[in-house]
Amino acid sequence: MQRAAPQEFTRVLSSMCTEPHPVAREAAERFLATNPGDPATYQQIADLERRAVETLGEITRLDAPHGYIASGGTESNIQAVRAARNLARRDDPNVVAPESIHFSFQKAAEVLGVELRIAPVGDDYRANLDAIAEHTDEDTVLVAGVAGSTEYGRVDPIPDLADVAHDHDALMHVDAAWGGFALPFTDYAWDFADAPVDTMAIDPHKLGQAAVPAGGLLAREKRVVDALAVDTPYLESTSQATLTGTRSGAGVASAEAAMRELWPGGYRTQFEVSMSDAAWLADQLADRGFEVVEPTLPLVAVDVPESLFSALRERGWRISRTATGELRVVCMPHVTREQLSAFVADVDALR
Ligand code: 0PR
DSSP: OOOOOSSOOTTBOSOSOOOOOHHHHHHHHHTTTOOTTSTTTSHHHHHHHHHHHHHHHHHTTOSSOEEEEESSHHHHHHHHHHHHHHHHOOSSOEEEEETTSOTHHHHHHHHHTOEEEEEOBOTTSSBOHHHHHHHOOTTEEEEEEEBSOTTTOOBOOHHHHHHHHHHTTOEEEEEOTTGGGTGGGSSOOOSTTTSOOOEEEOOTTTTTOOOSSOEEEEESSHHHHHTTOEEOTTSSSOEEOSSSSSOOHHHHHHHHHHHHHHTTHHHHHHHHHHHHHHHHHHHHHHHTTOEEEOOSSSEEEEEOOHHHHHHHHHTTOBOEEOTTOOEEEEOOTTOOHHHHHHHHHHHHHHO
């Protein structure tokens, strides 16, 4: 029986998820009953996972990548903190990150008993190097930066942050959970090949157009993933590095299928369309006198009165706000120019 998709995407403007590509949807369904958490038993999905990690390595220019398909950015970030903590063995470990970092780092810090030191960002919403350096000391096990921040889509000065991390013998983690599938097509010319990054989060279930759950954790060195492994005596596979035990083969298969279909041409085309839509929306809103944070990735933040925000929500627009109150529009693949025009028309009708 064919059923309609439960989520109507036509008015969803602030989500970082999107409709999975048809090949990703199909692959997810085929592998629903498999568990990549037991790769010796479910070998086909284990092969697909290796291929998915290889492709994530291509996208981020990391030869021989280590890592796995996680449940999402939260798991990857927690695991990056965990690996750094386990390797460094400091008595009183801390993680240093800009205030633009995703709230999953707070969860990581709580769960792992690590101090999270939050450094203020600059006027450009990006990590401020001096502030990061000031917060870093001999007990720092990880410096984290974000490439595609949740609120403004900003990219931190990653190579410089990596230098600060390594000067303190800490690891460098990049949270590209959202931005990772856009960065190869931008001017932010860094990746594993030209910045000494140790770990990265990059989520197929966001801009990668895979079905949920499909996150990506990548590590340059095997020892980092090994630092996460625990023994699994009664399984055919004898150790496990993931945070979750049983995992969804659906997420893994759909990530592999989406990337096989879309990397690189499909992602490039989508990025160009979304970026030009974001620029168009920013212009439209600025023309109407609203204060707009210019998009550097396909995400527009705009200051609108509370009353207008509420009225738009009442019209059915699924929108959210930054901590300081700007409305966010994330130009995900399901967001079209037509939809944005309808949104702008509603802004005109309601303001
Ligand atoms: N890192 C960054 C930069 C993120 O933006 C997010 C999620 C994460 C990590 C965590 O990823 P997972 O949620 O996959 O664990 N950013 C969005 C947010 O928290 C997630 C989201 C997605 C929110 C879809 C709403 C929604 O409809 O706002």
